[in-house]
Amino acid sequence: GAVVSQHPSRVICKSGTSVKIECRSLDFQATTMFWYRQFPKQSLMLMATSNEGSKATYEQGVEKDKFLINHASLTLSTLTVTSAHPEDSSFYICSARGTGVFNEQYFGPGTRLTVT
């Protein structure tokens, strides 16, 4: 149980284009999902908290107009990187909060974005 999928696993796009990444909880409903960014050999950096049916909450320093988050259902959240630039190249990982009381999060496999 508690499986989270991400699609695509890897994407290469040209500078100036937009890219959408999907995050799905496959066997449980997730009212809250999280989006992280991870640079090589570094820990995860929380970008935003996504709540089903409401606007996402962004961490300080994260541009909400550049990283659009939509959480339209209890099993799907999407992150759209708009007008991507090479500095947006990174490993993007989503997680979904479990239904238990421990706030445990289950992570997707990640999406490697390369902007050329």
Place this chain on the structure above:
Amino acid sequence: QKEVEQDPGPLSVPEGAIVSLNCTYSNSAFQYFMWYRQYSRKGPELLMYTYSSGNKEDGRFTAQVDKSSKYISLFIRDSQPSDSATYLCAMSGGGTSYGKLTFGQGTILTVHP
């Protein structure tokens, strides 16, 4: 000072060794503690989670929490080459931070045959 400090390693141990991974934290609001394992270019995998001080065991893994000292540990017994990965401690608290995790920097572990 970071809220969560994790011994950066890297650690290199022989197969069969007992591994100790440690984190300290400064935020007294942290109530929930987790350990994740992350293989290269993969998402983190939840290994253990706990709430109270004391030990929690699951197979070869034991999570230990000492809230009075703000210190958590993960022990791996009979380590295997397949345990080679980055281990991340993570914590969360109540109130406005409910649900958000704060991660340690991660410890790279290599178990060699």
